[in-house]
Amino acid sequence: MITILSKIQTELKAPKGQFNKFGGYSYRSCEDITEAVKPLLEKYEAALTISDEIVQTANRIYVKATATLRTKSGEISATAYAREAETKKGMDEAQITGSASSYARKYALNGLFAIDDEKDADATNTHEKEPQGQNASKQTQSAPRExxxxxxxxxxxxxxxxxxxxxxxxxxxxxxxxxxxxxxxxxxxxxxxxxxxxxxxxxxx
Structure with a gap:
């Protein structure tokens, strides 16, 4: 089981098919990952299932997503949680749950297939070197931020x-x-x- 998972993790190339125009970066969705992994599932005679469960902690509702890879020799799962927002502009309650589900499912798949999405957010950073010295510090502080x-x-x-x-x-x-x-x-x-x-x-x- 572990051997097959390792091979899928190594061979999986999930493209970043989405673009966040506000953050200015590309990212992959849950659908991008599932489409990319299908040929490998067929190749290694494996099946992938993703399920959701609503979990309440204190007064907040979380969506718990579980991604499970099954083969003839066993199964392995990864779970991820996303908390539902109380309100979100332009969304009804069903859409809020759907949004949380998409987040949770994506990160469950990330955990299962060892996909690192931390680069996606970091890629928006210009990583410009900060000027050194007291004068530079004053310039940095005085520069207005939009x-x-x-x-x-x-x-x-x-x-x-x-x-x-x-x-x-x-x-x-x-x-x-x-x-x-x-x-x-x-x-x-x-x-x-x-x-x-x-x-x-x-x-x-």
Missing amino acids: PLSLEQINDLSHLIEITNTDTRQFLAAFKTSDIKNVPFDKAKALLMKKLDKMNGVQNAS
């Missing part, structure tokens, strides 16, 4: 919701009290890293 767009705010707000992040502490880390003033690339990379750590692989005997 407020985030509504779409960027919604993007970060959704990640804050599904990662159960304390908003006050999050904003304090960027020395601001208003989400529109945070650096989008760094903020999203931080939240995506936290989301990755929330998800893990569970082996089934």
